[in-house]
Amino acid sequence: MWKIKLAEIIEEKMLYGEKVNLGVSEMELAKLKKHVWRELEKDLPSDYISVLKIINGLEFNGFILYGIDEEFLEEIPKQPINGLISINKDWYENEGECKISCVNE
Numbered sequence: 001m002w003k004i005k006l007a008e009i010i011e012e013k014m015l016y017g018e019k020v021n022l023g024v025s026e027m028e029l030a031k032l033k034k035h036v037w038r039e040l041e042k043d044l045p046s047d048y049i050s051v052l053k054i055i056n057g058l059e060f061n062g063f064i065l066y067g068i069d070e071e072f073l074e075e076i077p078k079q080p081i082n083g084l085i086s087i088n089k090d091w092y093e094n095e096g097e098c099k100i101s102c103v104n105e
Helices: 002-015 026-040 046-052 084-104
Strands: 058-060 063-065
Touching (some): 002 058, 026 084
8 A cells, every 4th residue: 555655656756857865775774774873772663664665764755764874875865764763862852851841840
């Protein structure tokens, strides 16, 4: 089902001359898995890995699919990527700030 929807999104983006990122290589996936474990202490879900093999990150109509952080990529992406590790670190830091300010109020 998701592959059909993804194909529709890609087709629509191409109508407007927008490019999409290709899927990632096994080497790039290996780097991501290693760094996700080191930075977030999590394993990547196999479904997410399957998606990354087809498309590395996507922004469409308010939906964001986090991709591999650019520092781990072998080639420059066609579309800017919100990297999984960096975004999760940002969310974690912001969540911590909110808890501190909420507790002090």
